Amino acid sequence: MMLPTHAVVGLALAAPLTATHPELASAALAGAFLGSVFPDVDLYAGHRRTLHFPTIYTVLAVPAAMLAIATAVPVTVALAFFAVGAAAHCRMDRWGGGLELRPWEGTSEKAVYDHVRGEWRTPKRWIPYDGAREDFLLAAVLGVPLLVLLEGPFRWVVAVALLVAGTYAALRRRLADLAPVVFGYVPDRLSQYVPERYRAS
Structure with missing residues (x-):
């Protein structure tokens, strides 16, 4: 799924x-937002593997939530909300779809790498691919109510996320x-940082 959808879901x-x-809402919203976008920092360095830990984030979220409650x-x-957002x-x-340049073609069976199992988890394709209409619909269905509910910078984050998602x-x-x-056009010395899928013709 696209990054704006992840951000909106976290919020x-x-x-x-x-x-x-309400006295803890800002901390929760900030943590959830940062956690929900953090895994995609690996976009140009082993995307969906380097910072994606589907099992580990989930396991960490449990004690983090218990500590937050206590x-x-x-x-x-x-x-706690950072861990929940990342999970x-x-x-x-x-x-969503697989890790490929044109995921609507369905040629990749790599969705996200599970470090605990030591293998790639296969895509379910419930949302056909990042940026699909269904992806935007999910962002909009969750984001529009947040525009009403949230205030200040978080409302602006949602507005920008929806604008980016639609575009x-x-x-x-x-x-x-x-x-x-x-x-x-990337210089040869930097080409190693360009994901293979972006160099595919």
Whole structure:
């Protein structure tokens, strides 16, 4: 799934605290947002493997949540929601298409790498690919209520995420055609950092 969808899902997971524990809501929202986008920092360095840990984040989320419940201070709440957001991100990546330039073709069986099992988990393709209409619909269904519920910078984060999501979804297939052209101009000394799928013709 696309990064804006991950961000919106993370915020949606923490949003209930705005009603139940408003004094902790900002910490929860910040932690969930950062956790939900963190795994994709590996986009150009072993994407969906280097920082994607579908089992480990999930396991870490349990004690982190227990600590947050026991102490209920901003830092523990933020850490708990960071772990939950990262775990949700990795699980969601399996719901989509494979790790390929044109995932709608269904040629890759690599969704996300599970370090515990030592193998790639296969894509379920419930959301056909990142940037698909279904991907944008999920972001919109969760994001529009957040625009009403959240305030301040978090409302702006949701607005920007929805704008980026809509633009990316509209251009997704064209971007797949442009990627090999654009990345073809990368100097040889930097080409090792360009993912193989972007160099495919």
